[in-house]
């Protein structure tokens with residue numbers, strides 16, 4: 555199929571087969587057995603085996619909702635040792651919630667999730683945070699690998715009084731794109747929170763997230779902080795004329811502004827301490843925009859996850875937000891006194 559715009563003909567690839575919300579409800583939500591089968595295949599892809607004795611025979615304990623080994627009577631639940639171990643929701647509701655979070659083209663807010671699943675607001679938030687942490691761990695495993703990159707440091711947050719440019723106390727984040735050709739629509743994107751716009755920070759994040767060599771090109775917008783990468787990449791660091799229609803970093807700025815409007819439009823503003831998880835979510839959604847097999851992804855992520863309790867999630871937040879705590883300490887000049895004491 556093709557369509558016309560500005561007298562040019564563009565071809566349209568169909569989205570192909572993918573699971574719609576209605577399909578999901580028909581196959582999984584309305585059928586608890588199918589839901590159980592999904593989680594069973596997730597836990598034991600090669601068929602049941604007992605973790606204690608290796609026996610392959612089991613029977614289902616209806617009252618407990620667990621699978622019991624015929625030999626040693628060891629009980630095993632479908633979600634034990636995964637991040638949803640302590641979840642009290644019925645399996646079909648849980649899977650529906652996860653599906654909504656992953657398969658939504660935009661994003662779903664906790665309030666919408668609360669209404670859709672008919673659960674407590676706190677439960678919806680917890681489910682979302684867990685899914686975002688899974689997205690985050692999937693993101694960190696991927697590195698950008700291309701001949702062309704674009705990068706810039708962007709700020710998000712409300713206007714800070716009297717401070718502008720690099721002195722602002724808004725949250726800074728580094729956007730890196732990889733493209734097939736220069737100034738083309740990006741293949742993959744990375745959004746990384748950084749404590750401030752400095753060369754050392756940028757170099758550390760690039761070495762963690764981007765494959766670098768001398769024959770690869772990086773386009774930036776004239777910031778001198780990117781010059782530190784000149785030993786690893788060809789850095790094109792010219793001033794950009796944003797009046798031009800197809801200027802450099804055109805898509806990068808589009809993506810950054812899309813992210814900001816998602817935060818405002820769907821989540822209606824969020825606390826600064828939760829921002830890193832939203833970066834991960836947006837990045838995951840962009841990089842998986844062509845994904846059709848969401849059930850396969852969900853299966854893989856849950857299988858590879860480890861136990862997360864409410865307490866773990868709070869500490870995970872603290873870990874992610876340690877940067878912010880450091881900023882806070884610096885602001886009240888405690889960091890200095892702490893350093894002196896240690897010396």
Ligand SMILES: [Zn+2]
Pocket residue numbers: 604605606607608609623624625626627628
């Ligand atoms: Zn056994």
